Amino acid sequence: MPDxxxxxxxLSTCSxxxxxxxxxxxxxxxxxxxxxxxxxxxxxxxxxxxVKKLNPRCSFPxxxxxxxxxxxxxxxxxxxxxxxx
Amino acid sequence: xxxxxLYERLKKIQEAKGYYFNKDKKLTxxxxxxxxxxxxxxxxxACPCRLSSGDVEHDRDIIxxxxxxxxxxxxxxxxxxxxxVSKQWNEDKMPHVYVPERRPPEKF
Numbered sequence: 001m002p003d004x005x006x007x008x009x010x011l012s013t014c015s016x017x018x019x020x021x022x023x024x025x026x027x028x029x030x031x032x033x034x035x036x037x038x039x040x041x042x043x044x045x046x047x048x049x050x051v052k053k054l055n056p057r058c059s060f061p062x063x064x065x066x067x068x069x070x071x072x073x074x075x076x077x078x079x080x081x082x083x084x085x
Numbered sequence: 086x087x088x089x090x091l092y093e094r095l096k097k098i099q100e101a102k103g104y105y106f107n108k109d110k111k112l113t114x115x116x117x118x119x120x121x122x123x124x125x126x127x128x129x130x131a132c133p134c135r136l137s138s139g140d141v142e143h144d145r146d147i148i149x150x151x152x153x154x155x156x157x158x159x160x161x162x163x164x165x166x167x168x169x170v171s172k173q174w175n176e177d178k179m180p181h182v183y184v185p186e187r188r189p190p191e192k193f
Contacts, residue, residue, distance in 0.1 A: 011133070011134065011135075011136060012119075012122075013116075013118070013119030013120075013122055013123065013133035013134070014119070014133055014134040014135075014166070015112055015115060015116055015119075015133070015134060015166050015167055015168075016134060016166075017134075018115065036136055037126075037136055037137075048136075052193075056190060056193075057186060057190050057193060058136065058193040059135070059186045060134065060135075060136065072183055072185075072186075073183070074183065
């Protein structure tokens, strides 16, 4: 598997976010995530600026795999970006 | 209110309107837990799949059931989260697609 840097912005309550985390776990893909809803004040604002740069709509999950941005739990696109068949 | 009570209460009200909980009970209960979490955090049941601003006026459109549920269930058989679906969707009589976000970008 290629060495991909996986980072995602999620909500702790969101079904699509949970499904994405589960998918990465099951595929043994290491990833970083931030549950944006659990942040408050300036910290939340700063992270939302980062999310907006990747996804102006600020919907969740917003996933960054290498240089590719995937909005939502799109399994096929995620697999392709990771080089998984 | 606990999640079972919320489930029973909403099921009765929403089924009468033609909206059904997703037959995947694990998913449904997780989303209902999210609604309870949002009620505790923000004071209103904001959609668990969207980031609430905490301002009830600004987020009126995403108080569950959100205003986008009607067109989403009509077009895709499911709301954005997958909490509410049509009978046909639950009976696998229509494809299960990833429902796109319908909330306008200016609301973010």
